[in-house]
Amino acid sequence: MKIFSRLYRQVMMWAVHRHAPVYLSLNSFVESIFWPVPVDVMLAPMALSKPERAWHYAALATFFSVLGAAFGYLLGYALWEPVVQPFIATMGYEGKMAIARQWFDEWGVWVIFIASFTPIPYKVFTVTAGLLQMAFLPFLLISLVGRGLRFFLVSGLMVWGGVRMERKLIQYIDILGWLCLAAAVVAYLLLRN
Numbered sequence: 001m002k003i004f005s006r007l008y009r010q011v012m013m014w015a016v017h018r019h020a021p022v023y024l025s026l027n028s029f030v031e032s033i034f035w036p037v038p039v040d041v042m043l044a045p046m047a048l049s050k051p052e053r054a055w056h057y058a059a060l061a062t063f064f065s066v067l068g069a070a071f072g073y074l075l076g077y078a079l080w081e082p083v084v085q086p087f088i089a090t091m092g093y094e095g096k097m098a099i100a101r102q103w104f105d106e107w108g109v110w111v112i113f114i115a116s117f118t119p120i121p122y123k124v125f126t127v128t129a130g131l132l133q134m135a136f137l138p139f140l141l142i143s144l145v146g147r148g149l150r151f152f153l154v155s156g157l158m159v160w161g162g163v164r165m166e167r168k169l170i171q172y173i174d175i176l177g178w179l180c181l182a183a184a185v186v187a188y189l190l191l192r193n
Contacts, residue, residue, distance in 0.1 A: 005174050015045035024057060025064040032068030032126055033075065034091070039065060040154050047158035048165070058155035062148040069116075069126040069143045076130025084127055093124060100128040109138050116146025 014020060024046060028039045039061050047054035075084050088097055103111045103125075112134075115125040129139050158165065 002174050012045045012049065015042065015049045020046055021057065021060055025060050028061045028064035029068035029071070031123065032065050033072040033123055034087070035123070039151065043151060043154050044158055047155040048162070051159045051162065054155040054159045055152070058148075058151040061151040062144065065122075065147045065151070066140065066143045069122070069147075070136075070140060072123060072126030073130035073134075073136065073139060076127035077133060078130075080131050084131075088127075096121060096124045097128060100124045101132065104128060104132055104134070109134065109142060112139055112142045113146045116143050117150045122147075 014023060017023070020042070024039070024042045027035065027037060027042055031037060031039050043057055043061050046057050050057075088094055100111070103114075107114070112125055112129060114120065115122045126143075161168075
């Protein structure tokens, strides 16, 4: 079951493509609104393949992710009833939206930092922040800090680890992939209740 090693090789091919920064920017933007593929999937191999550009890639990912977050916020703020709510229902995110609302009630603005830095689906919180009419400037600033920390950390690890990290990653990619998938299922089951 070497699904993840095949996927990794494909992503590495995209990472060295001449339009890779454009793909990274687009992925960063839409991932903050609705796209299920995390930015790190492209960012890590790009930083690994061109370490001299790693900080540039992290900055691109951060900028476009926050831009996408602002768009997601505006969707939640202005278009909840006619557009967003039916889409949320179609995607099966209604339960996640309820959890996001509960977390906003409990933690306030800090939930944006948690969602922007961790693998929690950030998109759910960007739209919910708009729906709940969270103050826009704090939303943007916290998103910028959280996303920036995450993406610069990923790029920094790739620069620091270099070829050694790539060899280890290739060696263990399938095991890591299945562990991440299992962790996502467990997190889903825990958050669902």
